[in-house]
Amino acid sequence: MNADRAWVATRKGLFQLQHGAGGWAVAGTAFLGEPVSMLLPPDASGRMLAALNLGHFGVKLHRSDDAGAHWTEVAAPSYPAQPEGATGPAWKLVQVWSMASANGVVWAGSLPGGLFRSDDMGSTWQLVRSLWDRPERLQWMGGGYDVPGIHSLCPHPTKPQELLLGVSCGGAWTTRDGGATWANTSAGMRADFMPPEMADNPNIQDPHCIVRCAAAPDVLWCQHHCGIWRSTDGGANWVQLTEVPVSVFGFAVAVHPQDPDTAWFVPAVADQQRVPVDGALVVNRTRDGGRTFETLRRGLPQSGVYDLMYRHALAVDDSGRRLLMGSTTGGLWASDDGGDQWQTVSLNLPPIAAVRFG
């Protein structure tokens, strides 16, 4: 990872940030004016992907082989022919909502709920039918969109056959055999937005974002529609954390890459009112596995703020010290010390979908 470089995917283009003596600053743009829904930051050789969601002309995927200096359109994931009478959402790509790479495989999660894999860095894609054909998929619901979608992809760093993903609204799903079979791994999550007898149904949970600790991969953190959950057994069981100050509602979560007990969240009032509590932008941090949280405010605006950090717009770098978060109204803030102190990078970017280091 290039520790001094970061990427911001926005409603109006992809912005490259560079960290210099004065902190982070915009160093370049690509696809200016076009909606960028997700990016995969450069690998060691400089190869990276950007997913566009053109309003009229569909979802497009572009690849760079030189860390964003030049871009070439490559094949976008595409659904196969929809069988006659197939129920559920149309077999049409609505958005590339998530991308992750591990062990030579690139995964792309999509609206309306299909998982795609590429073994050639995006040149070709295959729909993972073993998940798409699960009968439970037809009970998934939209969460923020008309159709369900896969927003979180957590490959296991040392077990190439293992991948956990998050679906809004369909819970967490895990494969341990490279995608041949899948199991819903949402036990413990609870959905207050459902009738009481369905609240524990693993297949309708709305995990807004799930992240995995790189150094302790069995530890996963989840910012759920109804609160914050943590798993220490690879997703087999989830425990709700209740001692959360300010608000348990939010979209984003980041976990320290070396310390599985440290994670960051950006609270908002509630699902019905997606703004910071009392107009003050804060970050909640735990350093003891969620038993206690600190509310971090230094350097963040504390009045008249209506910014919301969406699920992919909070990121931590490989050191665990640098953080970036971007809002749906174009604010971008950075910390170089794990969130103790924040700096404003910009208040004038387009609506921010995703932030990534690298």
Added chain:
Amino acid sequence: MARVRFTPQLRRFTDTPEIDSSAATLCDALEAAFAANPRLRGYVLDDQGHVRPNVAIFVDGRRCLGAAALADPLGPDSAVYVMQALSGG
């Protein structure tokens, strides 16, 4: 020959060849254009081969609508315009 033209809005994404085609249907005329630039197909049609909802196609001044639009007949001198609808953002 029917002539197929694409909105200039598409040129910032991909090549938009102007095609003269003896095709008898809209579908076949578009296929001739897609043969010249295969990348163009995904900008006009979705995964299922349907015209994207915010792409507007006109033949001789009439908008082609509905699921069967691609089967619309073309005359020997038809003018086909593939445009960007103002719906869709």
